[in-house]
Structure formats: structure tokens, C-alpha cells
Amino acid sequence: MGRSFACAGRGLWRALRAERNLRIHLAATALVFSLAPFYPFDRGDWALLFLACGLVWGAELLNTAVERLCDRVCPDRDRAIGWVKDAAAGGVLACAVFAAGAGVCLFADPAGLRALGAAIATPLGAGAALALLAALGLFVLCGGKRKDDKTHF
Numbered sequence: 001m002g003r004s005f006a007c008a009g010r011g012l013w014r015a016l017r018a019e020r021n022l023r024i025h026l027a028a029t030a031l032v033f034s035l036a037p038f039y040p041f042d043r044g045d046w047a048l049l050f051l052a053c054g055l056v057w058g059a060e061l062l063n064t065a066v067e068r069l070c071d072r073v074c075p076d077r078d079r080a081i082g083w084v085k086d087a088a089a090g091g092v093l094a095c096a097v098f099a100a101g102a103g104v105c106l107f108a109d110p111a112g113l114r115a116l117g118a119a120i121a122t123p124l125g126a127g128a129a130l131a132l133l134a135a136l137g138l139f140v141l142c143g144g145k146r147k148d149d150k151t152h153f
């Protein structure tokens, strides 16, 4: 059991280091959960947030695995491989679009928008928002493995 978790954690870590798209999803998740406390969400809303983020994460990780497997078994251009990769990428897109739809429904709440606006209007709030955005941007752009890192394929 512990070993399975260790393998899964290692896979997650390697994928995060290798795939910028996954780091974008992590940054978006961090942003969503930083904004959420300003909204009057009930338990169902929180559950929806967790589900939507988990759905996109799961789809992106499976897409990454499919891409790596395809590249391993067939390094050359191949019609069938292209089809498989396109379908996997389409799966991520579908999950992301529907998760974004859920996000718009949740975050368009006027009371939450007012609370968020009031927080950002203070110097401390504006500074914290800018610092968060800068940290997430840095993580997405610079959090990947170096080109010469050969610890995984």
C-alpha cells in the first residue's frame, strides 16, 4: 500500500517537472483555492471545486502517460499514434472546458466578487495578489527540469 503511494507520488512529481501544462493546472488550482475563501461557498460548492480540479489533473496525467508511451513505442511519425495522441489531448480539453464552466458558475457569485474586490483594493491585498501571481508564474515557467536532466525519459 505504502509502496503504491510512493510510486504514484513519484509519477506525479516527475510529470510536474516535465510537463508545463501540468504546472499550469497546479497554478490554476492554487489560484482557485486562494480565491475560494472569499466566496460564501457551502460544502457542495467546495466538493465541486475539488472534483473539477481533480478531473483536470487526472486527465492531464493520463494524457502525459499516453504521450510518453506513444513516443517510446513509436518514435517516428505514424497516423495511428497521431490519432491516439489527439484523442488523449481532446480528453484533457473536454475536462478543462467543463471544469472551467463549473468555475465560472461558482466564481461569478456577486457577494464573492464584492468581497474579493474589497480585499484586493487594500494595499496589503493588492501586494499579496501580485506576489501570488508572480510566484505562480515563476513556478510555471521555471519549475521544470533542466534540459540536461536525464533522471527520467
Ligand SMILES: Nc1ncnc2c1ncn2[C@@H]1O[C@H](COP(=O)(O)OP(=O)(O)OP(=O)(O)O)[C@@H](O)[C@H]1O
Residues within 6 Å of the ligand: 019, 021, 063, 067, 074, 075, 076, 077, 078, 079, 081, 082, 083, 085, 086, 089
Ligand atoms: N509520432 C507521431 N505521429 C503522428 N503525429 C504525432 C506524433 N507525435 C505527435 N504527433 C501530433 O502532434 C501533436 C502533439 O503531440 P506532442 O507529443 O508533441 O504533444 P505535446 O504538444 O507535447 O502535448 P502536450 O502539450 O499535451 O504535452 C499530437 O496530438 C499529434 O497530432
